[in-house]
Amino acid sequence: MELPLVVGVDGSESSLGAVDWAVDEAARHGVPLRLVYASLWERYEGEGFSHSVDRPAEQVLADNIVGTAAERAHRRDPDVKVSTEVMPQEAVTALLTEGHNAFAVVTGSRGRGDLAGLLLGSVSLAVASRAHCPVIVVRGDDAALSGSHRRILLGVDEAARGTSALDFAFREAQARRCTLDAVRAWRCPAHETTDHSLLTGDAAKFHEMRAATALDEALGKAVEDHPDVLVRRTTLEGPARKVLLERSAAADLLIVGAQRRQGHFVLQLGRIAHAALHHAACPVAVVPQRV
Structure with a gap:
């Protein structure tokens, strides 16, 4: 079984740049690409919306983020196999979990929630510090x-x-x-x-x-x-x-x-x-x- 190249996505420009870089990297090594978005909407809102006809706004956002990233990856290289996952976890926890069975984990240098003055996003730094596999921060x-x-x-x-x-x-x-x-x-x-x-x-x-x-x-x-x-x-x-x-x-x-x-x-x-x-x-x- 080929280990995938895992990319953390969150809809930010930095993460989309990481997707572009990771598509080329996956093609070079002949490995599949796995796009992961961490969202806690299920934990906090799942029960309240279990009987609702309308999907929660956070679920719509999560689906749009991974869908947009997957479409971008396909446009860049249609031959790279792409899968997506929305995980009901904190971003760092989700990427560290994925890193146990990954060729490498790729992140952008900044995320949606990072402060403007930061040189490096907190998620990227935490994952690079603790992952069991190589972590590549795209900058x-x-x-x-x-x-x-x-x-x-x-x-x-x-x-x-x-x-x-x-x-x-x-x-x-x-x-x-x-x-x-x-x-x-x-x-x-x-x-x-x-x-x-x-x-x-x-x-x-x-x-x-x-x-x-x-x-x-x-x-x-x-x-x-x-x-x-x-x-x-x-x-x-x-x-x-x-x-x-x-x-x-x-x-x-x-x-x-x-x-x-x-x-x-x-x-x-x-x-x-x-x-x-x-x-x-x-x-x-x-x-x-x-x-």
Whole structure:
């Protein structure tokens, strides 16, 4: 059974943009699309309208939202299989539930109920923080949303923290037939106090070399498993979140891992993923790292 690509819809422009992006993604990977709208009208109004001839206004709204989204998806690519569901739950709960059996969950960066000053919608942030599957928050300009950069950006952390984000990134690059830009940031402490033999010369060079070695080690098996993916390896000095945000302007998708705390059912997003979700210039995929 093929796991669907789940999209949270609510009628907002942001969610409709997410539908467009998700249709293209579903077509690339050959998976069905599932459009989900969370509505609590049944819980609060169901009994009162059980004997009424007229449908509740909230039910009409819910049906119109998923119907419009499904029609939009069909117009964009008639070959993508689409299903819809109105779930009597809170939006976060509904999407987390769907995420247990999903290829990935896709959301817009803002919802209908979010305040104008927010950089990222509360639903998108909560789902990205807690989902058991990859979560993609669709944001960015037309070039990023259309995939015209032909580049996937992957932030590579310690190799020991799991390979889920790596595997996801290579599958994306392979499906898109584009370059995978694997980046590892490094820092040189202002006052180095180690007696390591390589630090007798240029301390910055030592840290750069160490970052390059770590990057090679992290990519090793994934590169072997995907020989047809063109990988560009880059090490850059600076805070990782700053480096990735700057390079996201020339990427179609930024992929970051989120490590799960041992014994907990929530994800530790960390500063890098949090910054990417709020400020990246392209869609962001947060991938749970299973360690």
